Amino acid sequence: MLRLVVPAVLGAIWQWASQLETKGLFIAAPLDVMRRVGADYLSASPGSFFLGQSTFDHVLPSLSRALMGFALAVVFGVMIGVVLGLWPVVSALFTPIVHLGRSLPTPALLGVMFFLFGTGDLPKVLLIAFGAIWPVLFNTMDGTQSLGTERGRVAQIFRIPFHAVLTRIVLPGAAPKIFVGIRTALSLSLILMIISELQKSLNGLGYTLNATQRSFDYEGLWAVLAVLAVLGVALNFALVRIERRVLAWHLGATGQHD
Amino acid sequence: MTDLQPAGELVLDGISRTYGEVCAIGSITATVPAAQVTVIVGPSGCGKSTLLRICSGLEQPTEGHVSFDGAAVTGVPDGLAMVFQDYSRSLFPWMNVEANIGFPLRSVLSSAQRRQRVQESVEAVGLADKERLYPWQMSGGMQQRVAIARALASHPRLLLMDEPYASVDAQTRADLEDLLLSIQDRLNVTVLVVTHDIDESIYLADRVVVLSKAPSVVVETIPIDLPRPRDHITTKADPRFVELRTRVARLLRPSLHQAAPSAADPEPTLRAAPSPRPDQPATTGVPLRVNRGA
Amino acid sequence: MTVKLGADPLNTRDRVLLGCLGLVGTAFLGEVLLRTGVVSAVGLALPSVVLAEAGGLLADDGFLEAVGFTVRELALGLGMATVVGTLLGGLMGASRTASVMFELPVEILRPLPSIAVGPVLVLLLGSGMLPNAITVSVACLWPILFNAMYGVQAVDKTAVQTAKTLRLSPWTIATRVKLPAALPFVFTGVRVSASIGLIVAVSVELLIGSGAGIGGFILLASTSGSNLDVVYAATLIGGILGVLISLVLGGLERLAFPWKAGLAQ
Numbered sequence: 179m180l181r182l183v184v185p186a187v188l189g190a191i192w193q194w195a196s197q198l199e200t201k202g203l204f205i206a207a208p209l210d211v212m213r214r215v216g217a218d219y220l221s222a223s224p225g226s227f228f229l230g231q232s233t234f235d236h237v238l239p240s241l242s243r244a245l246m247g248f249a250l251a252v253v254f255g256v257m258i259g260v261v262l263g264l265w266p267v268v269s270a271l272f273t274p275i276v277h278l279g280r281s282l283p284t285p286a287l288l289g290v291m292f293f294l295f296g297t298g299d300l301p302k303v304l305l306i307a308f309g310a311i312w313p314v315l316f317n318t319m320d321g322t323q324s325l326g327t328e329r330g331r332v333a334q335i336f337r338i339p340f341h342a343v344l345t346r347i348v349l350p351g352a353a354p355k356i357f358v359g360i361r362t363a364l365s366l367s368l369i370l371m372i373i374s375e376l377q378k379s380l381n382g383l384g385y386t387l388n389a390t391q392r393s394f395d396y397e398g399l400w401a402v403l404a405v406l407a408v409l410g411v412a413l414n415f416a417l418v419r420i421e422r423r424v425l426a427w428h429l430g431a432t433g434q435h436d
Numbered sequence: 437m438t439d440l441q442p443a444g445e446l447v448l449d450g451i452s453r454t455y456g457e458v459c460a461i462g463s464i465t466a467t468v469p470a471a472q473v474t475v476i477v478g479p480s481g482c483g484k485s486t487l488l489r490i491c492s493g494l495e496q497p498t499e500g501h502v503s504f505d506g507a508a509v510t511g512v513p514d515g516l517a518m519v520f521q522d523y524s525r526s527l528f529p530w531m532n533v534e535a536n537i538g539f540p541l542r543s544v545l546s547s548a549q550r551r552q553r554v555q556e557s558v559e560a561v562g563l564a565d566k567e568r569l570y571p572w573q574m575s576g577g578m579q580q581r582v583a584i585a586r587a588l589a590s591h592p593r594l595l596l597m598d599e600p601y602a603s604v605d606a607q608t609r610a611d612l613e614d615l616l617l618s619i620q621d622r623l624n625v626t627v628l629v630v631t632h633d634i635d636e637s638i639y640l641a642d643r644v645v646v647l648s649k650a651p652s653v654v655v656e657t658i659p660i661d662l663p664r665p666r667d668h669i670t671t672k673a674d675p676r677f678v679e680l681r682t683r684v685a686r687l688l689r690p691s692l693h694q695a696a697p698s699a700a701d702p703e704p705t706l707r708a709a710p711s712p713r714p715d716q717p718a719t720t721g722v723p724l725r726v727n728r729g730a
Numbered sequence: 731m732t733v734k735l736g737a738d739p740l741n742t743r744d745r746v747l748l749g750c751l752g753l754v755g756t757a758f759l760g761e762v763l764l765r766t767g768v769v770s771a772v773g774l775a776l777p778s779v780v781l782a783e784a785g786g787l788l789a790d791d792g793f794l795e796a797v798g799f800t801v802r803e804l805a806l807g808l809g810m811a812t813v814v815g816t817l818l819g820g821l822m823g824a825s826r827t828a829s830v831m832f833e834l835p836v837e838i839l840r841p842l843p844s845i846a847v848g849p850v851l852v853l854l855l856g857s858g859m860l861p862n863a864i865t866v867s868v869a870c871l872w873p874i875l876f877n878a879m880y881g882v883q884a885v886d887k888t889a890v891q892t893a894k895t896l897r898l899s900p901w902t903i904a905t906r907v908k909l910p911a912a913l914p915f916v917f918t919g920v921r922v923s924a925s926i927g928l929i930v931a932v933s934v935e936l937l938i939g940s941g942a943g944i945g946g947f948i949l950l951a952s953t954s955g956s957n958l959d960v961v962y963a964a965t966l967i968g969g970i971l972g973v974l975i976s977l978v979l980g981g982l983e984r985l986a987f988p989w990k991a992g993l994a995q
Contacts, residue, residue: 281972283932289952336540410841
């Protein structure tokens, strides 16, 4: 019960703000927003999975681009991160570049991406992937380097073959830190998803964000925000579930040595 | 247990290890006889762990060489298993007991054979029914048993143990010591244990090698002629035990007794025992080396 | 293939040398590949040209003004996030009730992509630094909040109990025992948010499109003809700025809290 107090208060403030004289024009009332979300993004027909037109037009394309970019970032980030982390010399060579890469304001490269890859989905996916790969890379490197000497000695003593060292020692051992990077990468992916649709785009949530703003459709604007919030929560939730499954041992062991 | 391989003899010849300016190991020459338990005991900081790593092939000595069963040890040799002091850092927390024990056997045995070996080892260390547990769900003593089981499962010819019981409580330590003795008896493995605990060294050993402080040398090698099987009550009440124990204690703390080089002496030359004992044969066949200096 | 897992890291001197080698080497390699035409794509810039351009930008007043704008925006956003995050996070860490009360809004608001609120804020507040800064603070809030929460919870129970036996008031305990103990964690949160913050700052400037800040500068450069070298150069400078800020904060952290290890999310 206590949990609902703050949301209720926030909701009330929202409602009050939407009724203000001047500023209230820009703030759509909560109920109106919900109605609009229902109208545009949901539907009553089971045939379309209860999803509305806007969902098919904008949410799905956006989401698929974001997830593709995210997947690329995770796969390549982990692969490269492991390679960079395993050999101290290689780590030392590339650490400054990784630090630089993860501080780059990637959205700035949107124009460059369009130039290189034309319009369409490819530049968007690549922008998302390029931006999201750095936290994965960085954290994978960190996780690989912090495995500890003892485990390495065990692997040597018992003559564990290299592929087993990679799949059964390095990856599970580095997994806790890798997942931290993956979580950051997910939220970056969503931000970049929006950015990537601000120019030369025909569909998507970022596009809608822009379009509703330009056509003074403030209710629509707030509807997009609501959808983004739902999307973010859902994706995060899914990731947390996956993480709990994969890192079950870690949750149990935390509190002891790594 | 079937398909056991014959144990071999480990020979250390003039092992020395220097890190930059610091000489950890002065010169160590010793023999670890086949199918026996040899315990190396020495004060903290005398390079015992380093020595063990050199024996295992994980590290190379600055001078001298190690050979196992006649063959020189340059990398990690076949048939070696090792148990480390810190079980929490040597077991894999993401694997359960079964998986941890069977892990080294993955590429070597078929899965049916592996399962059988794991089962044997689990029973040998007294952890039957606990195969599905994870390390964090078990006590320190149990985790160390898993580490021992893992070492055993590969049917090693040489078992190295680096202060294996230092991190567990006294009660568990007693149990684990007995476990080691029973295992060695069954498997006929050459065992080399490193410890700083005097009682433990005598209880476990067929021979004890006493080291000096760094830069370390062999102060004395003492055969332990206590009868087997041993147990904590009767063996430790045996007057011979007390005698041996006192002797080792004196060797480790020469500053407390006369006619012995002080601990501050940087170049201990000979055995530190104050007077020769008529009932004790000269240390068999092991030449004592003088510290060659850093 | 041999790999020494958990091998000792190289000493600092070697690491710095290799790091520089890596940077220079990569730039050099890129230069060679592009010049010889092994890799050719219209739109990729020669490292040497980008570096030259970057040098030019650093001498350009307009650009420096933009950098100043972005840095002030970041500082303002970070400052607001620190205040709110520390207070709220500390409260949630200290009080079970508060933690339960705020759990839901935090879980719902946290995954919202922060730049999405930018346009709404501009509508409400007009364009300028404030809406950008608030957007930045939304992005920076969460690491600080969680670190503050964790920091307060991680306070040594014995210390708190000792304080209680000394009959200190809850307020004194909070300010004199819990807060100082939580500070190192808060600082880690600030350090982590700073890098996210810079990226969000530039992103929101790009999104809002009012031409201010580094993002605005890049927007103008990329729309006015294909002057991609300037875009690359400005992006590079943005990245270096981020690294510098990270280093400075890291250095401050080591000075102020040499003993600590915090939750770096």
